[in-house]
Amino acid sequence: MSRILALILWFLPTLALGAPLSRDEIAGFILPPYALGPAVNDQGVWSLRNSGGAEAGYVFETAPLAPLPGFSGGPINLLVLLDLEGRFIDVRLISHNEPIFVSGLGEAPLRRFLEQYRGLSINTPMVVGVPYGDGAGGTGITYLDGVAKATASVRIAHESILAATLAVAREKMQGVHRAPPARPAPDYAEALTWQELVDQGIARNLRVTNAELDAAFEGTLWADDDPIAQSDPEGLFLDLWLIDIGPPAIARAVLPPQAEAELARFLTLSPEDEPLLVIDAGRHGLVSADFVRNTAPDLLGATQDGLPVALRDADMIFDTLPTLPQGTAMILRTDRRLGFDPVQDWQLQVRTLREHGMFQPEIGSVTFNLPYAAPPRFFLRPEAATRLSPWVEALRGRAVDLTLLTVTLPLLLLALGPGMRRLAGHRRFGAIRLAVLAVVTGFLGWWAQGQLSIVTPLATLRTLREGGSLGWLLYDPVSLLIWAVAALGFVLWGRGLFCGWLCPFGALQEFAHHLGRLLRLPQVQVPPTWDKRLKGLKYLILAGLVAVTVFAPDHLDSAAEVEPFKTAITTYFQRGWLPVTYALIWLLGGMMIFKGFCRYVCPLGALMALGGLLRGRDWIARRAECGSPCQLCRVRCNYGAIRANGRIDYDECFQCLDCVAIHDDVKTCVPLVLAARGRAVTPPKGAR
Incomplete structure (x- = not known):
């Protein structure tokens, strides 16, 4: 199934950008005392007229002139009203599919962000964020307030506005854009x-x-x-x-x-x-x-x-x-x-x-x-305020978070690599794992907003098939770093590194399980036959999301709500009752069914399992007795990732290291216990 789905992901075509809005549609955005004049070209640029009918500037869409893809794979389309002096009269939102604004924060924060452009000149260097360092004053740079939890999306909107506006200025308003005045x-x-x-x-x-x-x-x-x-x-x-x-x-x-x-x-x-x-x-x-x-x-x-x-x-x-x-x-x-x-x-x-x-x-x-x-x-003559590339601005804005991650992630990789057996055998391994998951939830998830989502790879797929630029990925360096580490994990361990150690919602699911145990709630064990069938559901959901991306991209954000990540992590449950209820169902259900969402429904987990096809080794040690006659690891594996014959199903392994701890424990591993007692383990008749 994994290889078939990989072929589907690659060969399905995607849709092209839509045509510019019609005259009547554009006119609906123009408010008195201005009126829409004749079209200037076929790229969505129109003349703007004042109340007396004289030319007052230009009106244009950003998407046809600067189709920078957002996190949905499609551009954020904005309407810009620019006067003849190169000053923004207004910037209006036409359409977008940014996940954080569709059903997360809502569009109000984005519209408030766009209001900041009114009265600004394109001669003024503008940056989304706050001044960096003590030398920021006197540079002539205007700093625009971003939107918390949506900085990457507003940077994309900002770059779309500037790119489209300068394209119009160079063609229609020669001389507006130049060095800072004396x-x-x-x-x-x-x-x-x-x-x-x-x-x-x-x-x-x-x-x-x-x-x-x-x-x-x-x-x-x-x-x-x-x-x-x-x-x-x-x-x-x-x-x-x-x-x-x-x-x-x-x-x-x-x-x-x-x-x-x-x-x-x-x-x-x-x-x-x-x-x-x-x-x-x-x-x-x-x-x-x-x-x-x-x-x-x-x-x-x-x-x-x-x-x-x-x-x-x-x-x-x-x-x-x-x-x-x-x-x-x-x-x-x-x-x-x-x-x-x-x-x-x-x-x-x-x-x-x-x-x-x-x-x-x-x-x-x-x-x-x-x-x-x-x-x-x-x-x-002041020095021209050098405007940094968007990805450098994004790096500066997330410098503290990135520094902490570049220090802690290598330590985690070392602990799970060369130090894996020592970590799994530590007498306080359970507490250490929960502490790591708490940091992942609090810092990586809620603070650094590093929760990965299936929306990103689907948007990447759409961009590649349309021949667009993937530069928008650089606007969120924290998530990009986590993606890079997850990809490295594919080669070393399979899907387990991200799903078991770096997914904030996965960590919440594990905490929900421990809370359920503490409350002595009944633990539901899904029968092996149904467990195997349900694990295939996430691949079907992933295939459905790919189909939506291809054939109905405007509905991708709604379809991607199958992930409760945006509700539980990105917006801290500050959403409507329906998505909050949906997220709580999975967390409350996780108190009785161990990580049910992660195992059966998560489309991102399905994609991570596909990435696990790159795994170059079987990194969990096995003995001849594993599976026959010893079934201890299989019985204790909450993920159902160990088969009856003792082999590891790495597509379902979350790298919890429980079986590694059992394998090396002379007091727990049945073959080691019997060997210590001087008794041989005799496989049953007919066993391998």
Whole structure:
């Protein structure tokens, strides 16, 4: 049966990814004031429109652009709304099959995790987790709170979001993703005069005469709607000065001490803002009469790398030094976290309006641009925050758990390998085994969340058949380490290492058995015929789960609930009444039927038995008398893993070492007892 099932596992095909959502399906996720625009391509990318119908950004699914497989084998599909500045408007959950969120924790924690992206820029390095070490501060990295017991799944979601977003940004929003912006150097000192600011291009001027303004409107409906411009063609409509006053050395050259101190207080509260001083001595006046302080200036804008830069009034009342041009002055601010780099070329845009008509005038506008870039010597360029690969981040996040496991697991392997007979013969072996199982339950299971599940190999199978990447396995290094040790156990001992020593739920089953004995509950011994039949059930369940993975993958998580691991170990029984009742049935039943779930139902145990086909040796010593006439080991084997002829059924052996202890005990092993008494053991007639 084992070899036939192995062939089934390999040759069954899997399903391909579904097509992107339709327009109507996407539109259902878009909330006012936004609306869905036309499709940009056939990969699920759409234009996003604002309430006025203008382009506001992009909407796209992550699965078609970055189909990173989750723990179910399928991708976590999310909908991303990105504005034209490379900032996340929203991230919405479309579909997923992550086991921990389907029926474990529920989807609420995942949706709360996704809410953290709102307002973040793709220029900002983002990491799921907490700062690592004392040097984490000041790196420019944004840390996103993960979800306890689901860190690997949210890392996969995070990587899907970033990969898909950067794919769209590179194609549609060139220049958004670049190195961290320069920041003003607080300690750089240089005495400067206004004239030096002008000569060095630190203060830049945009002059537009009335004649040039008329020329800009020439040929339009508004060509003759400015009588002042026509009467004084040489007069200045716009005499605008722009100075980046983020560096303290420049601020001291243009502001009196009181205003400079006020600016310093403002930057203490808003350290990521870059302040820009604008002065207009012409007729334009910088803003309209309807302008509201502390909002975006209605007649001023900015672009960098072809993308808009958000400007906002700093709402400061201040004076400038007498040497500066006098006129309407404002301090604007823009957020460097949104990608604005003050030492890179950018443009200030000045919009001028004209009205045509008396009662319902038509508005026309032209825009004048002033190029600007601050001198690099006044700024510091922080080192780019190197974003570690996801598997390295996962390793760092589980460093303590992995360290403890890399110390204790080799000790366990040594104890069960070279030290096996000494361990089994220890007078307190029973207490030692229970202590190990307690650590496995408490630390490996509940704390480190290292309970293996059949979902992982089934998802791996699906990924391999679809030609996807298995990189998602690296997101849970603790489980991956346990899988590696279990695979090593296949070669050395068969299934017994994991099922007997490293499975947290198996350990709970064993504790349930001992509790039942302590309570003197009746112990049910399954008749040998039925025991053999029931042991084949787990292989049928495994085959059924493989079929579900192939033909109905969306139902795999529900089918995998045949394992009570998620309830008892992953979520600490904090689930609905049905899965909790199911898990308790097996644990309470285990008080009377020794490890019934592990022996008869567990699909992961069936897979481990298949892995045991790699076993290279019969590691449990036998004597000629074992089985004929001595049946002591067989009678005492709670797993029913010793046949009537004395041979070990390694597919059902859980490596409890009870038979090893009996084999070496001169006071228990019948052949040794009789040999010590000088009596030979005579096999019955017809025995082997």
